Amino acid sequence: MSSRTSSKFLSGIVLCLATIGSVNAEDTLLSLMQKLKSAPLSRISYQETRTLKLMTEPWHGSGYLYSLPPDLMIREQLQPQRLLMGVKGNKALYFDPKENVRHQGDLDGDNELSVPLTVFKALVNADETLLRSLYDIDFSSESQAWSMNLTPKQKTGSVSKIVVSGLSGQQANKISITQEDGDVSKFSLQKDADGAKNNGVINKLYQELLGE
Numbered sequence: 001m002s003s004r005t006s007s008k009f010l011s012g013i014v015l016c017l018a019t020i021g022s023v024n025a026e027d028t029l030l031s032l033m034q035k036l037k038s039a040p041l042s043r044i045s046y047q048e049t050r051t052l053k054l055m056t057e058p059w060h061g062s063g064y065l066y067s068l069p070p071d072l073m074i075r076e077q078l079q080p081q082r083l084l085m086g087v088k089g090n091k092a093l094y095f096d097p098k099e100n101v102r103h104q105g106d107l108d109g110d111n112e113l114s115v116p117l118t119v120f121k122a123l124v125n126a127d128e129t130l131l132r133s134l135y136d137i138d139f140s141s142e143s144q145a146w147s148m149n150l151t152p153k154q155k156t157g158s159v160s161k162i163v164v165s166g167l168s169g170q171q172a173n174k175i176s177i178t179q180e181d182g183d184v185s186k187f188s189l190q191k192d193a194d195g196a197k198n199n200g201v202i203n204k205l206y207q208e209l210l211g212e
Contacts, residue, residue, distance in 0.1 A: 029128070029139045032146060035169050036126035042067050042198040044124065044171070046075075047188040053181060064192065065120050066202040073121040074205045086209050087121045093209045102211055115159050115177055116185070119150070123164065123172050135162070144168055 043066055050059040063077040074086040084095040087107060094103040107118060122130040131137060135150035147165035160180045166172040175187040 028141045028146065029137070029148070032141075032169065033126045033128045036123075036171060042202065043192045045190050045192050047190075049186045049188075051184045051186075053183060065124055065189070066198055066205060067121075067124040068199060068202045069125045070127075071125075072202065072206060073117065073124055074202055074209065075117060075120060076205060084205060084209050085117055086206065087117045088206070092117055095209050095211075097208075102209075115162070116175070116187070119162060119164065119175060119177075123175075141168065 043064055045064055046062065048059075048061040050061075052059065060080070061077055062079045063075065066074045066076065071089045072086070074084065077083040077085070082097055084093075084097070086093045090107045092105050092107045095101070118130070118134060121127065131150070133153075135152060138149040138151075140147055145165060145167055147163065150162040150164065152159055158179045158181065159177060161176075161178040163174075163176045164172050165174045171189065171191065173189050175189070177185045177187075
């Protein structure tokens with residue numbers, strides 16, 4: 001084999017491997033979503049830590065995420081005070097029981113308040129279509145873990161970076177959302193032992209969100 005032929009042969013191998021690597025990355029994301037859909041969870045507990053420039057100490061919160069596929073997701077914050085936030089279809093909902101204040105609006109993929117709801121809804125419901133409609137996805141996986149960087153397709157808000165990660169073949173266990181000003185919200189997610197059947201609970205919370 002001549003040096004020129006050898007060079008072309010090696011170049012072909014490199015190109016082929018690069019193409020295979022790209023395809024495998026997509027297949028891994030697809031297979032992950034398929035696994036999550038095959039083992040849905042209706043309740044996940046979360047811990048949130050916010051590091052804000054204007055605050056000397058981090059802010060801490062905790063609560064539950066409830067899911068009722070295909071289009072309902074509710075976040076119930078229990079600490080430091082109870083709040084309800086939810087997504088139904090393309091609508092975002094908010095309720096502060098203490099102040100008796102409610103808000104409704106369109107779901108915005110780059111809005112500071114709705115970004116966590118959008119990401120939670122897509123991940124908990126394994127909705128790859130929703131993720132791709134709002135974010136450019138850079139997905140990577142290793143033998144023990146996976147991660148993906150989400151970049152909003154339309155830069156109309158304050159979010160600069162979203163990083164989601166989890167153990168191989170399992171739901172996300174960490175989400176980090178970085179704002180343009182440097183503020184960071186980090187979520188630690190954990191499968192709830194009693195989270196298999198909560199349809200009655202999420203429907204009740206949804207009615208509370210609506211004020212009915």
